[in-house]
Amino acid sequence: MHEKQPKGSITYRVLRRVLGEVGLTKVWEHISSFYLWNAFPLNGKDPRLFQVVGIPRSGTTLLCSSLDSHSRIICISEPYHQWKHNGFVYAEKILQFDIWKRHPSLLIEQLLKVHKDKMIGFKETYYSESHGHYKNYFFFKKNFEKGIKTIVIVRDPREVWKSLVIMHSEKKGKVPDRFLEAWNDLTEWALRNNIFLIKYESLISNPVYVLQKVCSYLVVEFEFDMLHLRPKLALGDPKALKGGSIVNKSLEFEKFLTKDEILKIERGCFGLMKALGYKPIQLAEQYADEADEN
Template sequence: MPKGSISYRALRRLLGTIGLSKAWRYLSSYYLWNAFPLSGKSQRLFQVVGVPRSGTTLLSSLLDAHSEIICLSEPFHQWKYDGFVYTEEIYDITGYTVWKKHPALLLRNLVQKSEKRWVGFKEIYYSKSHGHWSNHHFFKRNHLQGVLTIAIIRDPREVWKSLILRHPEKQGKVTARFIESWNDLVQWIFQSNVFYVKYEDLIDDPANTLTKICNYLDLKFEDTMLCAKSRKGRGDLNALKGGGIHTNKSKTEYQNFLSKNEILSIESGCGHFMQFLSYV
C-alpha cells in the first residue's frame, strides 16, 4: 500500500508517542472537515451521503460508471486514515496514482481540469453524538454553499442488521447514537429539501432510480450505470469490486437476525420518519 505524506505520518507518530492520540483524532477531524471549504459556484460539484451500511458505496460506484461523472469513494476518510487518496482511475487528470494533499484540493483540481460534467464524492454521515467521527456539519455547509446533494436512505432495521453482521459485538442493544444519527440525517433531508433516493428502490428498480438521479443532474441515463466497474477506495468492499446489482435481496431480512427488542427499539426511536417513508 502507498504511504501518506511524510509530514502527515510524522505528526501522527509524534502525537501518538507523547500520549496525545486522542488529540490527534480530534485535531485531524477538525482539519479534515473544515480546511479548504468546498464551493458549489462551479455548478459541477456534488456529494453523496448516507449513514453507514445504507448503500452509499454502491450508489457512488454506479454513478461513477456514467461517462459524464467522476464520483470518488470516501476520499476524505481515506486521506485521514491512510494519508492519501487513490487516483489511478483519474491519473490522466491529476498526474498522480495517489493524491497526498487535502482531498478538498483534489476535488478543486478535478473541477478545474476534468472535461466531465460532474465531479462528486461519497462520504458517510455521522451526527454530533459520534464524537471525533462527527461530520454532519460538513454536508450541511456544502449544501448551503451550492454543492449538489444526493442522499440515500435505507430502512434503519436493515441498516442495523447489516451493521451487526459486520460487527457481531454490537448485537443485542441498539445504540442511542445509531438512532440519533439516522433520524438526524432524515430530518435534515426533509427540512432542507435535499434530493434523496431509497436504497430499496435502487435495488428493486435500479434503472428507474438511476434515471431519476440523472434527471436531477440534467444528464441522460446510460446502461453502463447498471454495472459498476472495479475500483480502489474506502467503502463497502463488495461494492468496490464492481459488477451488477443483486436484485434478490429481501426487504424484510432483518427479522431473521434481530431480536424483538432490537426491532422495537428501532421502530420506537425512528418510527416517525419510518412511517413517513413507508417503512412501517
C-alpha cells in the first residue's frame, strides 16, 4: 500500500491550480469533463473489452471487485473518475508501474495489448443530463453502440437513497429530481436495449448463480475466487475496495428514510420499479387510504 497518495501529471496539476487561482474552477470542471469523456474514444472491435455501469451506491464496486478477483479478468474501478479527481489512475499489479498519468482510455488500450489472454473492463458510475459537469451517460451509450460488452447493475432506488443518506446525512429528506432521473434513465436504457442487467439484491443473495451468468456473458469460466474480493487501490465503495466476502443484506430503507422520501421515490420510479419486481410500500398505503376515504 502507498503511504501517501501519488501525484498526477505536472500538466494536469498546473492547469487545475492556475485555473483555480484565477477563479475559473467551474471552467476547469467542464473542460476536464469534456476531455475525459470524449477524448480517445474506445474501440468496440475487441470482444474482450467490457464496461460495468450503475448509479452511485448500486453495487458497481462490489461487482467490479468480484470480477477483478477472477484469474482471467482485469476490472478497474472508476479509472475515469480517478483521473479527473487525482490526475492519475492506480495501476499496480496490472502494469509494470503503480500509477498511470495519461488519459484512462489509453490505459485500457494498453491493457488490451499487454494482457492478451484476459478480459479487460472497467466500472464507472452513471450520471444523467441534470448532473451538470458530472454527466456522462452518453459515454456508456456510445460504447454500447460500438459493441462494447455492457453490464448494468441496478438496486432498489429506495435502498440506493438510504445508502446515500447514511454516507451523507445532509441529504436526508431531500430526494432530488436528478436522482430519480438517473435511476430511471439508466434502467429504462438497459431494459429498452436488452442490455445484460443484474440486480444488486440478486448478487448479494445468490452470488454464485449471478456471477456464473456474468461469466457466461463474458465468455469465461466461473471461479470461486470471485466470492472473495481482493483489496485494491481505486475510487469506489470503501468497503468493497477493502476486500472480503460478498455479504447478504436485508432491506433497511424503512428504518432510515421518511415516509415522504419513500413516497417520492416510489412515485418517481414506479413503472420501472414494477418492471424489476420492487414493490411500493408508501404508495400502496396511500392508495389504500384513498380507497377507504371514498
